[in-house]
Amino acid sequence: MKAADHFRAMRGKSPEEAKFFWSGGPVEVAERTWFQSRFSGVTAFETDEGIVLVDSGMAPLAPALAALLREKTAAPIHTAIFTHGHVDHAFGLTAFLQPGQPEPRIIAQRAILDRFERYERTRRYNAAINARQFGGSAERTQAGEEYDNFRRPELLPDTLFDRDFAFRVGGLEFEIHHCRAETDDHCWVWCPQRSVLCTGDLIINAVPNAGNPQKVQRYPWDWADGLRRIAALAPSSLCPGHGGPVVRDPAKIQRMLIETAEYLEAIVEQTLAALNDGAPPHTDIVHRVEPPASGSPWLQPVYDEAEFIVRNIIRFYGGWWNGRPSELKPASREALAREIAQLCGGGDVLARRARELARSGDLRLACHLADFALECSPEAAEVGDAVAAIYEARAGAEPGLMAENLFRSAACYARERRPFC
Numbered sequence: 001m002k003a004a005d006h007f008r009a010m011r012g013k014s015p016e017e018a019k020f021f022w023s024g025g026p027v028e029v030a031e032r033t034w035f036q037s038r039f040s041g042v043t044a045f046e047t048d049e050g051i052v053l054v055d056s057g058m059a060p061l062a063p064a065l066a067a068l069l070r071e072k073t074a075a076p077i078h079t080a081i082f083t084h085g086h087v088d089h090a091f092g093l094t095a096f097l098q099p100g101q102p103e104p105r106i107i108a109q110r111a112i113l114d115r116f117e118r119y120e121r122t123r124r125y126n127a128a129i130n131a132r133q134f135g136g137s138a139e140r141t142q143a144g145e146e147y148d149n150f151r152r153p154e155l156l157p158d159t160l161f162d163r164d165f166a167f168r169v170g171g172l173e174f175e176i177h178h179c180r181a182e183t184d185d186h187c188w189v190w191c192p193q194r195s196v197l198c199t200g201d202l203i204i205n206a207v208p209n210a211g212n213p214q215k216v217q218r219y220p221w222d223w224a225d226g227l228r229r230i231a232a233l234a235p236s237s238l239c240p241g242h243g244g245p246v247v248r249d250p251a252k253i254q255r256m257l258i259e260t261a262e263y264l265e266a267i268v269e270q271t272l273a274a275l276n277d278g279a280p281p282h283t284d285i286v287h288r289v290e291p292p293a294s295g296s297p298w299l300q301p302v303y304d305e306a307e308f309i310v311r312n313i314i315r316f317y318g319g320w321w322n323g324r325p326s327e328l329k330p331a332s333r334e335a336l337a338r339e340i341a342q343l344c345g346g347g348d349v350l351a352r353r354a355r356e357l358a359r360s361g362d363l364r365l366a367c368h369l370a371d372f373a374l375e376c377s378p379e380a381a382e383v384g385d386a387v388a389a390i391y392e393a394r395a396g397a398e399p400g401l402m403a404e405n406l407f408r409s410a411a412c413y414a415r416e417r418r419p420f421c
């Protein structure tokens with residue numbers, strides 16, 4: 001299912017039910033403070049000098065977010081803070097400004113500028129991988145329309161900080177703290193007088209997006225430290241990067257922060273123990289780590305998942321080689337697929353066995369054979385269709401949006417007889 005369909009299906013549901021996919025607002029989280037979400041969340045603190053806005057949504061959804069806020073206040077935006085430079089947080093600010101108002105001050109962590117530059121350099125790549133992740137699609141041209149918003153945002157931060165930053169607007173004090181987590185430019189925002197904490201994507205009402213298979217390095221160990229630091233402040237209300245807010249419920253907020261920290265710490269600890277135990281091949285490590293089970297709604301793998309977080313940790317601490325000798329300097333996949341097909345009697349035989357395995361429930365194993373089948377016989381219609389069906393089945397069996405849509409896009413490629421791109 002496309003991300004947009006998940007959000008549609010969850011419309012009107014409670015934050016606990018909708019989890020990552022909650023849309024709604026404006027919710028009053030404290031006096032003169034409102035949270036609203038369309039895909040990602042935006043928090044507005046009204047002061048006597050104007051609004052302090054935390055995040056700004058995705059450019060196409062920002063007008064709707066701004067309209068929600070304007071149900072509550074007509075005050076101008078005095079200061080904006082970007083919790084990080086992702087397109088769903090730092091690209092929607094223009095929609096919140098009123099005609100003729102002076103440009104607001106914009107605060108962000110210094111590394112955000114390098115991120116924007118990277119997006120410019122890899123615009124088409126980012127459009128393609130987001131088409132897979134959110135659309136389950138192989139169509140880069142379609143992606144161009146829907147996701148190609150990786151140009152530098154119109155309004156760039158003018159106030160950059162490294163570690164911490166504090167300021168005051170209309171008598172209200174704010175603290176901003178850098179914390180490498182989902183990104184290297186991530187920060188969280190604390191307003192002590194209103195006891196409101198804006199976490200950015202440190203909290204997204206789902207397993208943390210700390211593993212994302214197609215994206216650059218993430219930092220689950222610093223992330224966990226940051227969550228513990230936030231917990232020590234004992235906030236009354238929490239405004240997350242995605243999903244619904246927690247309003248005046250400090251006990252629940254403590255649970256969310258500490259449980260999420262513990263979850264990440266357990267994965268980091270087990271992955272490092274496995275790495276230290278003779279540096280086995282990466283795939284073996286993935287199968288050795290057991291993620292902590294949790295029934296809490298904010299730790300369900302509806303978007304990212306533990307297995308991917310393990311991979312992300314291995315990438316940070318290890319080299320690119322996965323430890324399997326043949327894959328240090330491999331043959332081409334096409335040559336390997338042809339050889340295997342020849343041994344077992346052809347691509348159609350591989351595809352048939354893959355279908356049997358899929359029907360018996362072993363989708364992991366089925367997909368390995370399916371890949372070989374498609375790689376050695378991309379022109380064979382029945383092989384392509386069989387492989388597409390296997391990846392559709394696999395997508396349907398995944399609880400998380402990321403794996404679901406990456407497998408969904410694999411089915412698209414197979415249907416078009418293109419093994420991978």
Ligand SMILES: [Zn+2]
Pocket residue numbers: 040086088089201241242
């Ligand atoms: Zn986000």
